[in-house]
Amino acid sequence: MSFRFNKETFEDNSFNEQIREKLTHALNADTGSTSQSKSANTTNTAATDEVKQETKGPKKLDILKSGITVSKVNFPSIPQLEILDLDVSAQSKSLLKGICKISCKNAMLEINTEIEANLLLLYTNNGPAFTTPRLISNNSFSVPITMTFDQIELEAITNIFVKNTSVGISFNDVNLDFNFDCSIKLLQSSIEKRLKGSMETVFKDVLPSVIFSMSQRWFTHGEPNSFPSDDKLSDQASNHSHLPRTILEDSDLEDLSPANMLRLSTLVSSRQSLSLNPTAMNTFSAIPGCLERQNLHRFNSRVPALSNFYPDYYENEAPDLKSLGRSTSSNAVVGGGGHIQQHNTLPQRILEERSYDIKTIASVQSRIYERSSGDSTHVRRRKIKMGGRVKSKPRPLTPVEDGVEGATDVESPALVEHKSDYPELVSISTPAALHSPRPISAAQSPEPLVENPAFTNIPSLQLPAQLAPSPDIKPLTSKLNLLEEAHNLNRRREFQKLRSSLYSPMRNKNFYASKEMERPILEHKGLSFVGLAQGLKWGNEDLPPPYGC
Amino acid sequence: MIEYMEQVLRSFELCTGWSRDNSYENITATSENLLNFDVPAGLKCQVSNKSTPNTYSTFELSNNKLINGSLAYLYTNCKGLENYISNSRDIQLQDASETYRQIRPLYRHRDSKKEFEPSSLWYGRMYYPTSTLEAMVAKRLSPETQFVAKCLSSLAHTSVLTLYWQKDSGQNCQEWIASSNEGLVGYRVLHNFIGSQSKLNSSLYNNSSLSIGGELWFGLMNTSPACSTTLRYCTHSANTGKPLTLTLSWNPLFGHVSSTYSVKASSGATISSKYDFNLYSIESNLSFGCDLWRSGNKKSKLKAHEDLSEAASTRNSKYAEDSPMFYHLMAGSLNSQKLLDDLNVTFASSLHKINKERSIIQKFENSLIDANFTSVWRLSTSLRDKNLKVLWEGKYKGFLISAGTELTNGPLDLPSNLVEEPKSASFFRPSKFGVQLQYSM
Numbered sequence: 001m002s003f004r005f006n007k008e009t010f011e012d013n014s015f016n017e018q019i020r021e022k023l024t025h026a027l028n029a030d031t032g033s034t035s036q037s038k039s040a041n042t043t044n045t046a047a048t049d050e051v052k053q054e055t056k057g058p059k060k061l062d063i064l065k066s067g068i069t070v071s072k073v074n075f076p077s078i079p080q081l082e083i084l085d086l087d088v089s090a091q092s093k094s095l096l097k098g099i100c101k102i103s104c105k106n107a108m109l110e111i112n113t114e115i116e117a118n119l120l121l122l123y124t125n126n127g128p129a130f131t132t133p134r135l136i137s138n139n140s141f142s143v144p145i146t147m148t149f150d151q152i153e154l155e156a157i158t159n160i161f162v163k164n165t166s167v168g169i170s171f172n173d174v175n176l177d178f179n180f181d182c183s184i185k186l187l188q189s190s191i192e193k194r195l196k197g198s199m200e201t202v203f204k205d206v207l208p209s210v211i212f213s214m215s216q217r218w219f220t221h222g223e224p225n226s227f228p229s230d231d232k233l234s235d236q237a238s239n240h241s242h243l244p245r246t247i248l249e250d251s252d253l254e255d256l257s258p259a260n261m262l263r264l265s266t267l268v269s270s271r272q273s274l275s276l277n278p279t280a281m282n283t284f285s286a287i288p289g290c291l292e293r294q295n296l297h298r299f300n301s302r303v304p305a306l307s308n309f310y311p312d313y314y315e316n317e318a319p320d321l322k323s324l325g326r327s328t329s330s331n332a333v334v335g336g337g338g339h340i341q342q343h344n345t346l347p348q349r350i351l352e353e354r355s356y357d358i359k360t361i362a363s364v365q366s367r368i369y370e371r372s373s374g375d376s377t378h379v380r381r382r383k384i385k386m387g388g389r390v391k392s393k394p395r396p397l398t399p400v401e402d403g404v405e406g407a408t409d410v411e412s413p414a415l416v417e418h419k420s421d422y423p424e425l426v427s428i429s430t431p432a433a434l435h436s437p438r439p440i441s442a443a444q445s446p447e448p449l450v451e452n453p454a455f456t457n458i459p460s461l462q463l464p465a466q467l468a469p470s471p472d473i474k475p476l477t478s479k480l481n482l483l484e485e486a487h488n489l490n491r492r493r494e495f496q497k498l499r500s501s502l503y504s505p506m507r508n509k510n511f512y513a514s515k516e517m518e519r520p521i522l523e524h525k526g527l528s529f530v531g532l533a534q535g536l537k538w539g540n541e542d543l544p545p546p547y548g549c
Numbered sequence: 550m551i552e553y554m555e556q557v558l559r560s561f562e563l564c565t566g567w568s569r570d571n572s573y574e575n576i577t578a579t580s581e582n583l584l585n586f587d588v589p590a591g592l593k594c595q596v597s598n599k600s601t602p603n604t605y606s607t608f609e610l611s612n613n614k615l616i617n618g619s620l621a622y623l624y625t626n627c628k629g630l631e632n633y634i635s636n637s638r639d640i641q642l643q644d645a646s647e648t649y650r651q652i653r654p655l656y657r658h659r660d661s662k663k664e665f666e667p668s669s670l671w672y673g674r675m676y677y678p679t680s681t682l683e684a685m686v687a688k689r690l691s692p693e694t695q696f697v698a699k700c701l702s703s704l705a706h707t708s709v710l711t712l713y714w715q716k717d718s719g720q721n722c723q724e725w726i727a728s729s730n731e732g733l734v735g736y737r738v739l740h741n742f743i744g745s746q747s748k749l750n751s752s753l754y755n756n757s758s759l760s761i762g763g764e765l766w767f768g769l770m771n772t773s774p775a776c777s778t779t780l781r782y783c784t785h786s787a788n789t790g791k792p793l794t795l796t797l798s799w800n801p802l803f804g805h806v807s808s809t810y811s812v813k814a815s816s817g818a819t820i821s822s823k824y825d826f827n828l829y830s831i832e833s834n835l836s837f838g839c840d841l842w843r844s845g846n847k848k849s850k851l852k853a854h855e856d857l858s859e860a861a862s863t864r865n866s867k868y869a870e871d872s873p874m875f876y877h878l879m880a881g882s883l884n885s886q887k888l889l890d891d892l893n894v895t896f897a898s899s900l901h902k903i904n905k906e907r908s909i910i911q912k913f914e915n916s917l918i919d920a921n922f923t924s925v926w927r928l929s930t931s932l933r934d935k936n937l938k939v940l941w942e943g944k945y946k947g948f949l950i951s952a953g954t955e956l957t958n959g960p961l962d963l964p965s966n967l968v969e970e971p972k973s974a975s976f977f978r979p980s981k982f983g984v985q986l987q988y989s990m
Contacts (some may be wrong), residue, residue, distance in 0.1 A: 120775040121775075128699050128709060131701045132711070134574050136779055137777040
């Protein structure tokens with residue numbers, strides 16, 4: 001992917017005239033027609049003026065008697081754009097991120113307009129006619145006003161993200177300085193004060209949201225943007241008592257090379273394919289709501305099952321199964337990965353060593369039941385008398401052994417048979433079925449329900465696990481206890497978290513905390529990041545937004 | 550077209566002897582009526598009814614983009630008000646239409662005091678579907694004072710209460726106004742100079758009136774002041790007896806000067822012109838307006854003549870043809886009758902001249918009453934705004950109809966210096982169009 005900063009635009013002074021025209025157009029257009037400008041400088045100054053216009057009068061009472069004319073624009077030097085950092089496809093959803101330094105020096109801007117001096121006329125015209133007394137000779141008196149901005153110095157460090165659907169920009173270090181001169185000296189100080197006060201809003205909210213909403217239309221090829229995020233943006237904007245008018249227009253997008261756009265979309269689609277080489281190891285999926293096959297074992301490892309709580313034993317027993325999950329043979333992935341994770345059974349070794357914890361097992365089982373509770377399956381409690389004969393406690397474990405053996409041998413017919421035993425596994429491995437995990441649990445639940453009493457009954461007959469004289473196991477069980485308590489705490493939310501983690505691949509710090517994915521490169525410098533993802537709020541347990549704050 | 554409720558209110562003022570023209574608010578009413586008349590927007594139908602002598606009601610439906618309506622009720626305890634109000638079939642068009650305001654000289658104000666009794670008027674109007682409520686209370690407390698409270702309550706707008714305290718002693722009229730909208734407080738005063746014998750005019754009969762007034766306003770919330778002062782001179786042309794009005798207004802705060810000249814050129818035509826000039830910004834504006842009245846056929850005139858003259862006599866009883874026309878000649882003297890007799894002997898020829906002038910004026914006024922106008926065309930234009938307003942008002946089968954349009958040259962809602970781009974479009978196009986139907990019984 002490449003882009004080009006067309007420096008020639010700024011070589012001659014014609015862009016000054018262009019900026020002047022665009023500014024005049026943008027300041028006078030009430031229809032919110034969008035315009036775009038190639039350099040961030042132009043956008044900045046446009047937004048500056050917009051705020052000034054709003055400083056002059058609230059929308060309800062239009063103190064402006066005429067349109068706003070931008071009479072002089074002068075950018076004597078070329079605005080500089082310095083790319084400090086560029087990172088392509090660093091994260092799953094963003095295609096490109098970069099840090100740019102924008103600077104512009106010694107610019108000048110002059111604006112003319114007319115304002116209404118007879119304020120009482122405005123107020124009486126605004127009021128209802130019935131109760132407003134009529135004033136004689138209360139005509140309008142308009143005063144021309146000229147505002148000059150000298151020595152505009154702008155220096156800003158911006159973070160730019162190009163994502164699938166939009167471009168986000170946040171301004172971090174903004175140094176803006178200018179001399180302000182107003183033809184009505186009475187108003188100069190107050191206007192200047194309000195201008196500087198609103199400058200922060202411009203760079204923090206107005207400008208990023210304008211660019212964001214513009215780029216959304218741009219990426220969706222000019223569809224009428226009815227995104228929920230747009231509504232949200234405008235809601236946000238209306239909270240600021242003024243709607244940031246979009247000042248970028250389509251005609252400016254003509255310079256965008258179609259080849260670049262094609263490359264961008266190719267890149268996007270390649271990331272959304274079911275390629276077995278995962279581009280990012282720690283994420284579930286690039287497409288929200290879909291599961292890529294190579295990530296299936298990770299998903300399975302979070303499905304509540306007894307086997308998931310004693311991974312150490314499985315690793316001890318079958319260390320090669322993990323590698324099977326990565327193997328290129330799809331048969332092995334389905335058979336091996338599904339086999340390991342989906343069996344709600346305890347390894348036999350645990351039973352033999354008696355290192356299990358009753359609470360853990362109970363919580364796992366009840367969670368399985370919670371997940372399947374929508375299917376109106378009744379819990380079948382089985383009463384087992386203390387003196388009664390315990391039946392078939394190792395029986396469910398035998399298929400585990402078989403499955404493990406079958407999984408190690410890829411070509412064995414046992415695997416095929418196994419797949420037919422668990423037809424739900426096939427459906428799991430297709431990403432479409434994973435929009436809702438219900439099919440898994442629906443098929444799964446009867447089995448543990450049958451086995452549940454059997455397992456819970458065993459320890460009541462035997463000695464508790466802590467008392468078992470196996471010193472090497474004991475620290476392990478205490479660790480498992482800690483884990484189990486933690487799970488007890490958020491057991492209620494577990495399933496929801498599991499679901500939501502499917503939709504936001506940048507989550508699950510809890511489970512994959514092994515490696516710090518991103519460190520914030522820049523510290524928070526006062527200006528915050530304005531949301532890129534649609535409707536996504538950065539919660540506590542999420543990763544910090546890239547380059548965050 | 551004056552709405553029915555407004556007519557009731559004006560009749561109330563007339564009935565209780567309150568002079569509407571003696572307020573500073575209406576000092577430029579004539580030119581305003583002729584130049585800035587309202588053009589109806591959309592279709593509007595009004596049905597009004599005098600249900601009892603004390604209660605009146607109006608139902609209105611209007612269709613301007615969406616249908617909305619209003620329901621108005623009015624109650625008054627003023628006695629004899631029903632004699633002043635006629636239904637839409639019988640009303641004279643010049644009474645139903647905002648037109649030239651005939652200013653009576655000062656001495657004609659002073660006759661209704663003895664029969665005064667306190668009376669009041671309550672008015673309420675509900676607009677739907679906007680659920681806006683208008684309410685007004687007007688009280689005549691003493692022969693010289695009137696209290697008016699107007700209130701507007703709505704969901705969209707903040708509620709507004711405006712209070713007027715008016716004191717009219719004939720020669721001076723003072724008003725104190727307070728409005729909750731922007732905390733507006735105001736004071737206005739109008740002073741009438743006693744019409745004494747003119748030194749310059751050879752004519753002894755003096756029917757002119759000279760008034761000066763001023764107003765001061767201050768918006769407490771927005772700390773914005775306003776003030777203006779106005780001079781008004783009304784007289785009749787000595788030879789033809791046609792009334793004319795001149796006003797000169799000055800706003801010292803914003804340097805705005807405007808002068809108007811209105812004349813009833815004939816019984817069927819009124820012309821008004823207005824020149825505005827700003828001393829500070831040297832902006833100027835020139836406006837013209839005219840009324841063209843059309844009389845009905847003579848047949849109906851004869852029939853209506855008796856009713857009309859009867860109604861006119863009751864209406865004009867306050868202005869009393871029997872009150873002394875040359876009142877100014879003996880202002881301040883007590884033994885008036887004796888003096889009059891002496892004068893009659895001594896200045897017989899002069900008095901004859903007075904009678905002659907008076908008869909000319911009287912004849913002209915009678916010709917207005919007798920004219921039985923059926924329709925009027927009203928035109929108004931302004932050079933700076935580049936607009937032309939046309940309004941037709943008339944009576945048709947008992948309906949009062951007013952239809953009009955406003956043609957503009959410039960873009961409708963754009964500020965003036967953006968007009969440059971579509972300058973080539975020099976044709977007028979309508980910006981407003983509407984028809985209003987009124988029926989009352």
